[in-house]
Amino acid sequence: MGYSDPSSSRDLLGNRTLFFIFICAFAVVTLLQQILYGRNYLKRGLQFSWQSGEELANWTGTFNFTDDGALKSGSDTGTRYFEFYEGPFEYNSTKCLELRQDIIEVKVLSMVKQTELFDRWKSLQMCKWEMNVTEANLFKSTLSRCCNAPAFLFTTQKNTPLGSKLKYEVDTSGIFHINQEIFRMFPKDMPYYRSQFKKCAVVGNGGILKDSRCGREIDSADFVFRCNLPPISEKYTVDVGVKTDVVTVNPSIITERFHKLEKWRKPFYEVLQVYENASVLLPAFYNTRNTDVSIRVKYVLDDFESQQAVYYFHPQYLINVSRYWLSQGVRAKRISTGLILVTAALELCEEVHLFGFWAFPMNPSGIFITHHYYDNVKPRPGFHAMPSEIFNFLHMHSKGILRVHTGTCSCC
Numbered sequence: 001m002g003y004s005d006p007s008s009s010r011d012l013l014g015n016r017t018l019f020f021i022f023i024c025a026f027a028v029v030t031l032l033q034q035i036l037y038g039r040n041y042l043k044r045g046l047q048f049s050w051q052s053g054e055e056l057a058n059w060t061g062t063f064n065f066t067d068d069g070a071l072k073s074g075s076d077t078g079t080r081y082f083e084f085y086e087g088p089f090e091y092n093s094t095k096c097l098e099l100r101q102d103i104i105e106v107k108v109l110s111m112v113k114q115t116e117l118f119d120r121w122k123s124l125q126m127c128k129w130e131m132n133v134t135e136a137n138l139f140k141s142t143l144s145r146c147c148n149a150p151a152f153l154f155t156t157q158k159n160t161p162l163g164s165k166l167k168y169e170v171d172t173s174g175i176f177h178i179n180q181e182i183f184r185m186f187p188k189d190m191p192y193y194r195s196q197f198k199k200c201a202v203v204g205n206g207g208i209l210k211d212s213r214c215g216r217e218i219d220s221a222d223f224v225f226r227c228n229l230p231p232i233s234e235k236y237t238v239d240v241g242v243k244t245d246v247v248t249v250n251p252s253i254i255t256e257r258f259h260k261l262e263k264w265r266k267p268f269y270e271v272l273q274v275y276e277n278a279s280v281l282l283p284a285f286y287n288t289r290n291t292d293v294s295i296r297v298k299y300v301l302d303d304f305e306s307q308q309a310v311y312y313f314h315p316q317y318l319i320n321v322s323r324y325w326l327s328q329g330v331r332a333k334r335i336s337t338g339l340i341l342v343t344a345a346l347e348l349c350e351e352v353h354l355f356g357f358w359a360f361p362m363n364p365s366g367i368f369i370t371h372h373y374y375d376n377v378k379p380r381p382g383f384h385a386m387p388s389e390i391f392n393f394l395h396m397h398s399k400g401i402l403r404v405h406t407g408t409c410s411c412c
């Protein structure tokens with residue numbers, strides 16, 4: 001049987017024909033998709049140019065978004081493609097109102113696919129950003145009721161009296177008795193007051209910062225927060241800047257990279273010196289494991305007669321901030337340090353700008369990015385809820401409460 005059976009060979013021919021037809025159909029559908037998708041893209045570009053009464057005939061290739069609501073052409077990144085098309089991108093234009101509404105409409109992240117949110121954010125890049133003072137003040141007053149950073153962000157002699165018992169954030173059964181030694185390490189009162197700084201930058205460590213050239217814009221802020229001892233050496237300066245007023249340290253880094261400061265302390269001191277006079281902020285009372293290493297940081301800086309201040313997050317502040325964000329849909333084992341700093345900044349600063357906060361594998365121009373701006377090491381899965389945090393930031397950006405930078409900077 002087999003080969004010589006004519007009926008079976010006819011079957012084979014039939015199958016082949018079917019297969020061929022299938023391939024053709026697939027090709028046609030793909031081609032159609034390409035054409036439609038491509039046209040849509042073109043249409044979007046043309047729509048904008050028609051609104052401003054200009055014909056844009058040269059829309060080709062990919063494009064890069066800059067941070068101030070303009071597009072960069074692919075071939076000439078030095079000049080703005082839309083230099084003379086200001087109209088449609090004005091903050092108050094109908095189009096921009098719509099684009100912001102497109103994001104505000106999404107109440108919870110699960111309502112849309114992430115790619116959908118990504119697309120909406122991409123479109124919004126064409127619009128200028130402005131703070132909506134009404135919205136911002138509303139948000140700030142909510143935060144002052146739940147969390148009150150100007151009084152409770154750090155443990156101070158005022159909010160944590162000598163002899164009091166401090167409850168840990170996660171080890172709820174754990175209690176730290178405030179003795180003379182630790183009490184003397186606390187500042188008398190919070191070093192910052194409400195809306196003290198005009199413009200703040202909170203710098204996350206996302207790969208979105210790589211090649212952003214945002215360094216100068218970050219450095220131009222009045223106050224700069226950075227997370228988890230990020231590298232700011234010369235090769236990164238163009239993208240991330242150097243100015244640092246507060247830098248957080250995750251005690252796990254001290255444990256892993258600096259032997260809990262039980263051995264040589266100089267390497268750690270030298271790392272901190274890079275941030276010059278920045279204050280060092282630690283979650284000493286997050287869990288009982290963090291306390292000793294966090295206190296040792298203070299001893300190290302004192303031993304080297306450093307001017308840098310050491311502060312500890314007040315555990316009750318962290319609890320209240322987590323509770324607030326949980327009510328906004330951020331469900332995670334732990335909210336990220338970035339989110340805590342952004343929350344604090346909203347109370348301490350008039351205007352808050354976010355850099356390096358992003359949770360998608362590509363930037364808004366569709367180029368794949370690394371996880372951090374300095375490496376591509378992925379975090380432990382399920383620990384933080386980054387997409388949901390970023391989603392909240394995009395929402396707040398659209399409402400004018402803060403500004404999220406995900407493009408390249410052209411400032412200064």
Ligand SMILES: *[C@@H]1O[C@H](CO)[C@@H](O)[C@H](O)[C@H]1NC(C)=O
Pocket residue numbers: 057058
């Ligand atoms: C399109 O771009 C080319 C080269 O950049 C230029 O020579 C041409 O005049 C442009 N066409 C229009 C309609 O602007």
Ligand SMILES: *[C@@H]1O[C@H](CO)[C@@H](O)[C@H](O)[C@H]1NC(C)=O
Pocket residue numbers: 062063064072073074075077211212365367408
């Ligand atoms: C967009 O920007 C990235 C990084 O800045 C660059 O590598 C890429 O070539 C740019 N693409 C275009 C089309 O300009």
Ligand SMILES: *[C@@H]1O[C@H](CO)[C@@H](O)[C@H](O)[C@H]1NC(C)=O
Pocket residue numbers: 090091092130
């Ligand atoms: C947009 O409109 C609001 C009020 O409608 C106004 O306060 C604001 O200045 C406008 N912004 C611009 C850039 O025109």
Ligand SMILES: *[C@@H]1O[C@H](CO)[C@@H](O)[C@H](O)[C@H]1NC(C)=O
Pocket residue numbers: 132133134135
């Ligand atoms: C600012 O926010 C308020 C409250 O949501 C809103 O009524 C107002 O239209 C917003 N202003 C602008 C210029 O978007």
Ligand SMILES: *[C@@H]1O[C@H](CO)[C@@H](O)[C@H](O)[C@H]1NC(C)=O
Pocket residue numbers: 145146147148152316317320
């Ligand atoms: C945290 O929340 C609790 C309960 O809502 C409240 O009593 C307390 O004052 C808040 N703490 C701070 C530091 O605002």
Ligand SMILES: *[C@@H]1O[C@H](CO)[C@@H](O)[C@H](O)[C@H]1NC(C)=O
Pocket residue numbers: 277279307308309
């Ligand atoms: C460094 O910071 C500390 C505390 O923030 C401050 O007391 C000190 O004056 C600063 N020193 C310099 C040289 O700026």
